Amino acid sequence: MYPRVNVVGCGRLGQAIATLFRVARIADEIHVCNRSLESGERAVAAIGGGVAHSSISSMPISNLWLVACGDQEIERVAELIAADGALMADAVVFHCSGFLSSNVLRVVKGKGAHVASAHPVRSFANVEMAVREFPGTFCGVEGENPARKIVSDIFTELGARVFPLSPEGKVLCHAGHVFASNYVVALLTCARDLYRAAEIPDELAWQLMAPLVRGTIDNVMGLGPARALTGPIARGEEVVVAKQADVVSEASALVADLYVKLGLVAVDIAREQGLPSDRCHALRRVLQDGARSSPSLIE
Ligand SMILES: NC(=O)c1ccc[n+]([C@@H]2O[C@H](COP(=O)([O-])OP(=O)(O)OC[C@H]3O[C@@H](n4cnc5c(N)ncnc54)[C@H](OP(=O)(O)O)[C@@H]3O)[C@@H](O)[C@H]2O)c1
Structure with missing residues (x-):
């Protein structure tokens, strides 16, 4: 159990994963930061608990960060976390993009954090349905240890069927999903x-x-x-x-x-x-x- 998870970007996927974290008691507290506070508050309501923040700098210190904004924003959000986020030493920062590798988060490594990515191979169009049907979902995990092992263990605990990916293999695997x-x-x-x-x-x-x-x-x-x-x-x-x-x-x-x-x-x-x-x-x-x-x- 982690004391808390900070979710930056809590839309369809972020809400579903945060709900699974809450139900499986992966984290005691869930903190959320979206582009607007109102959107963060809606996310907290959907998750069924947590605290919404208006900026990354107001989020509490944490050793587990999920960056679940859109793919094009991930690198910029990682820069904001490195600049303003309360990163605990040896924190794990991960994203859930199917296309990008964990390398896109590399800036936080300069702050002593470890990076990984975990791509659940399913649609999160409907949050409630995605939470209900999540057990058994294939999930491609990539990154450097210890982050890869930690994220693999977390997703296994959520009921995912985790499989390993290399950073290069990840882009090809995503193209396979596209086909x-x-x-x-x-x-x-x-x-x-x-x-x-x-x-x-x-x-x-x-x-x-x-x-x-x-x-x-x-x-x-x-x-x-x-x-x-x-x-x-x-x-x-x-x-x-x-x-x-x-x-x-x-x-x-x-x-x-x-x-x-x-x-x-x-x-x-x-x-x-x-x-x-x-x-x-x-x-x-x-x-x-x-x-x-x-x-x-x-x-
Ligand atoms: N949806 C799926 O089926 C699916 C499946 C597998 C993987 N993924 C991956 O999951 C990630 C999220 O996708 P999604 O479909 O959940 O996206 P989404 O529904 O569009 O949600 C993105 C969220 O990110 C927030 N956001 C955007 N820029 C931000 C910033 N600079 N700072 C803080 N928050 C920011 C948005 O906040 P506002 O609400 O305030 O605009 C929104 O709540 C992506 O990496 C995607 O590849 C998605």
């Missing part, structure tokens, strides 16, 4: 656009996609990508792929570009699946050179 989440949304929107071009109403398009998407996700997770891949690339049908790429380019140049790039990824997966290398070569050629390289099929 697994944000880009799935972008990809399904591309599919919707192609259905639209085929004059299929949006409502029907989503209905068509739902079983395809859910089944595919289940197959990738259950069987792995090589066994989950089906379709013309898995079958090595370069003539079909050439014609399809051509038709897609008439509907949208951007989607056609993605068709080619993702097609090349799919060819690598088909190769893993055992597709002969001459078939893979033919597929790569039609994807890279366009339909011209397979003239026999073009009407």
Whole structure:
């Protein structure tokens, strides 16, 4: 148990983590500083306890600091903490960004503090729901010891499934989350656009996609990508792929570009699946050179 935790930047994530700290009795006291005192007071009400401050300089001395403002503010807030914060010797200062490493907090090391980052891989859009569903959340922890060990232990106590990350690996891991989440949304929107071009109403398009998407996700997770891949690339049908790429380019140049790039990824997966290398070569050629390289099929 820590005597207190100072949370600088207490919005969606800060409120959820501070609530978890309160419920799990990680800290006796929770102190909060937002850009405005009113916002800090609202955060304290949401947490169900704590004290709001109008500036970092009025926060009490502490050996545990969470910097949970937006990513673009973290470095500046760390500078303010180093300049005005009552940092206890050997204090741990950490943030929860998925993109930035703990290095962004390095200025506080000059004051004898240790830095880490802990990224819970989940959405904190709804604070109450995030608190309720937090146990079992994967959490990538990075930083130098002793801060990394301390933060790992705290998040483990909150019920997170902690895994270690290097500072360089962290940015790549975050890009992986972007592909697994944000880009799935972008990809399904591309599919919707192609259905639209085929004059299929949006409502029907989503209905068509739902079983395809859910089944595919289940197959990738259950069987792995090589066994989950089906379709013309898995079958090595370069003539079909050439014609399809051509038709897609008439509907949208951007989607056609993605068709080619993702097609090349799919060819690598088909190769893993055992597709002969001459078939893979033919597929790569039609994807890279366009339909011209397979003239026999073009009407
Ligand atoms: N939200 C998520 O789903 C999620 C998931 C994983 C990780 N994260 C990470 O969590 C961190 C916070 O994200 P969030 O979504 O919780 O942000 P948020 O809801 O926008 O909250 C940010 C808070 O920071 C305060 N703030 C901004 N600049 C400040 C400053 N200079 N001094 C003091 N307080 C300041 C704001 O205060 P005011 O209210 O006064 O403006 C606000 O309360 C980020 O590093 C983000 O990458 C978020």
